[in-house]
Amino acid sequence: MAAGIAEGGMVIVGAGETGARAARALREEGWDGPITLIGEEAHPPYERPPLSKDVVKSLEELAPKLALTPEEMVDLTIDHLPRRCAVAIDRDAHLVTLDDGPAVRYEKLLLATGAEARRLSLAGEGAGRVLYLRRHEEAVAIRAALGQGKRVVIIGGGFIGLELAASAVERGGQVTLLEAAPRILTRGVPAVLAERLAARHVAAGVDLRTGVSIARVDLDAVVLADGDRIPYDAVVAGVGAVPRTDLAEKAGLSVENGIRVDTTLMTDDPDIFAAGDCCAYLHPLYDGRRIRLEAWRNAHDQGALVARNMLGVGEEISAVPWFWSDQYELCLQIAGLADAGATTVARDLGEGAEMLFHLADDGRLVAASALGSLGRVAREVRVAEMLIERRAKPDPAQLGDPEVKLKALAKG
């Protein structure tokens, strides 16, 4: 090969949160060989959670919040290859081919390819105007489209859509949010909390429409199946994410709603691992269930875990799935998988904040979800997370009693 071969050592494809965390953790764990971090974007690794919030709300254009700075990468001797796309893996030769420059030889390979925004196939001349959010530049484009009096149509009542709706309202926009399902947040969020969030959006002036379908997008309006026209200055779609598995599939690795990995994040190939949004794994706490998470904490935790396992530790996943969403003054936090519960116990956290405990048939706590101010929800959910992790079967009466300190249950 004319372009030659570079010795990459520990090679990471994908320079998002997982890739960045893994690169840092490899050094923390004592790996002193080369680390090569391959990313498609021009930026050093950055954090995505602010994209739907701070970045689009800010009156000035913000720089990405870096997860790994250029100085840190120099200090840690991490070889970051930006604007480079991995196009093929030769598993026998242990080579990753890039779209530009020499192929990279790996000792162990981490696929941290993440997910991409699902695209809608929409009819109408305005379909090409629909904005999506995944990368910093896309957030910058959305930010530029928001503002005082701007008519913003948001397609999709998931986390991205709802956070963008709240951000657009804070920028003074008139927001219409369209959701095809009968309610918002159908995936993994209890109906009670979803309804409360929906009510908060309506109170903020959002025209929230559920159970609607879109006929087409004109140049100046979104047209619904019932013929209603919603004029817009900007249209943004947040309709889920699709794991980026092409590279793994082409290399013959198993894919099952994400790159299939075992409980140590190893793929079918013992020299190739996958972590973060792109991988699907069996969670020991939810036996038999293969899950794939799209959450910052998961990306972060798996980055650290997979680094250890690339070095041969063989540690199993134990972290409880956890995520948060900020909308207006409200914070939603969920630990565990709420839909794994059979019964629910509610707890009043005060100041309008509410928490739900989700218990399995045998009484085991499998999830907890809460909505309210960060100060009301965060520590209670954190304590619940500890109970979930140790498979506790707390007394439902105590869970529901605001006079009983949760922390006392965790210590007891």
Place this chain on the structure above:
Amino acid sequence: MSWVRVCGADEIDEEDVIRFDHGGRTFAVYRSPENEYYATDGLCTHEKVHLADGLVMDDIIECPKHNGRFNYKTGEAKGAPVCINLRTYPVKVEADTVYIDID
């Protein structure tokens, strides 16, 4: 030295933390399981999140957003995502009242 009154000693639960704002600054004031009092800057060094919204376990305060962990007695950051230590402040308890030195 610039001692400022924070609160009554029993206004912070054992193994807990409160937020204290003074002069445009924000602090987190802790009571340890051993009944000693400590103070740090109020915001996480990773993102501007109030640490007083987080959970105290033994001598660790955990950021409520990203689970960045600090030893609140020393201010030491315990690893990614937090890499910058917290500033700590002297604390004294006199006549059942907690004071911090904010200089």
